[in-house]
Amino acid sequence: MVNIVIVGLGYVGLANALFFNGHHNVVGYDVDDKKRALIRQNICPLSDASLVDAFNKSLSTLNVVDNPETSYQTANIIIIATPTDYSTSNCGLDISSVESTIKDILKVNQTAEIIIRSTLPLGTTDKFIEQFKFKRIAFIPEFLREGSAFSDTLRPDRLVIGACEEDQPLLKSLFLNSLGKACPIILTTPKEAEAIKxxxxxxxxxxxxxxxxxxxxxxxxxxxxxxxxxxxxxxxxxxxxxxxxxxxxxxxxxxxxxxxxxxxxxxxxxxxxxxxxxxxxxxxxxxxxxxxxxxxxxxxxxxxxxxxxxxxxxxxxxxxxxxxxxxxxxxxxxxxxxxxxxxxxxxxxxxxxxxxxxxxxxxxxxxxxxxxxxxxxxxxxxxxxxxxx
Ligand SMILES: NC(=O)c1ccc[n+]([C@@H]2O[C@H](COP(=O)([O-])OP(=O)(O)OC[C@H]3O[C@@H](n4cnc5c(N)ncnc54)[C@H](O)[C@@H]3O)[C@@H](O)[C@H]2O)c1
Known part of the structure; x- marks a missing residue:
């Protein structure tokens, strides 16, 4: 069991939290107070049928925190699933929530593996690796569809792991152990994974x-x-x-x-x-x-x-x-x-x-x-x- 923090509990983050919950020590964080409150009351904050079903059947109650700093300190894996909306002013996806999350993590933990599941512009992960002088940032695209968010995460058609070669085996076994069915696993650079998505x-x-x-x-x-x-x-x-x-x-x-x-x-x-x-x-x-x-x-x-x-x-x-x-x-x-x-x-x-x-x-x-x-x-x-x- 490893300590996993999921940042952003929307379709992608919640599906990933439920995917790992019970297999590992999972802690979730979302800026939205209402979402955290609902989860604490054991109410699924999204009306996606597959998420609601998985939420209600979850092996254990999902643990959420109001401030992620302490959880970052003890985390082995941190998964970022915050929004990357399109910004018309800079003609591209707004990656600021991903960037600020990495910044906050690295203030307190420089050993955990950071996995980005939010969709990114081409070359963003490499830019983060350079900007933060930190190699352990991987991009693992999420291909789920809303409406079947959890089942798609549990049984994906394929898993694409965009990471440096040293981290690929760890990431591969992390996902393999929780997958609901075997699927092809493609190991790539982060930039290739961004392009695939x-x-x-x-x-x-x-x-x-x-x-x-x-x-x-x-x-x-x-x-x-x-x-x-x-x-x-x-x-x-x-x-x-x-x-x-x-x-x-x-x-x-x-x-x-x-x-x-x-x-x-x-x-x-x-x-x-x-x-x-x-x-x-x-x-x-x-x-x-x-x-x-x-x-x-x-x-x-x-x-x-x-x-x-x-x-x-x-x-x-x-x-x-x-x-x-x-x-x-x-x-x-x-x-x-x-x-x-x-x-x-x-x-x-x-x-x-x-x-x-x-x-x-x-x-x-x-x-x-x-x-x-x-x-x-x-x-x-x-x-x-x-x-x-
Ligand atoms: N929805 C999909 O079908 C889907 C599929 C694959 C990939 N993606 C990608 O995954 C990312 C997330 O998508 P989503 O649909 O889960 O979005 P979402 O809007 O459902 O969820 C994002 C969550 O992040 C929270 N959040 C925002 N800023 C935060 C911060 N700084 N710290 C913590 N929490 C924060 C929001 O409150 C929200 O609950 C996007 O990049 C999207 O393109 C989405």
Missing amino acids: LFANSYLAMRIAFFNELDNLANANGLNSNKLIEAIGLDSRIGNGYNNPSFGFSGYCLPKDIKQLTHDFGEVPHVLLSSITKSNEERINYIVSLIMEKHPQVVGIYRLTMKAGSDNMRQAVISEVMKLLEKQNVNLIIYEPLIKETHYQGHKVINDLQVFIAQASLIVANRSDDLIKSAKEKLFTRDIFHTDK
């Missing part, structure tokens, strides 16, 4: 944009997108996953990571990557133009969540659609059971589904489901397969 997310964004563009053309020509996508996906080189048309890719990670990777290319020739964000913006505009063609009196927004099966509304594409509809002075109402208030951003929330259906002249759903089936004739969606996998 950014390229993986950019590929996913590109794939969504690709099938959405297919759907644009199919819609404009009266073609059946469903048949096109199924037939194309039967080519084993293409495959059938991650191909469900949507209003656009969204959420916390894909939009920011692709912008970061494009930025990292700098002067290196690239056309494809910079067009993915543009393609997504055009998709959203096209969706709104299709909605406006129907001249709806009242548009009912069915769910504000980011994707199928998710309880997360963070940076969901539907909010971009709403913004554009607002600009055109469209009257909006919302059905979103996760919102308990009567209004959301100035729009009425109607969580009685029958009343919502009756009041909306058009129902706009990025993802549709069985509940809204009865309003089929009013429904505007491009969702075919009812999944985001």
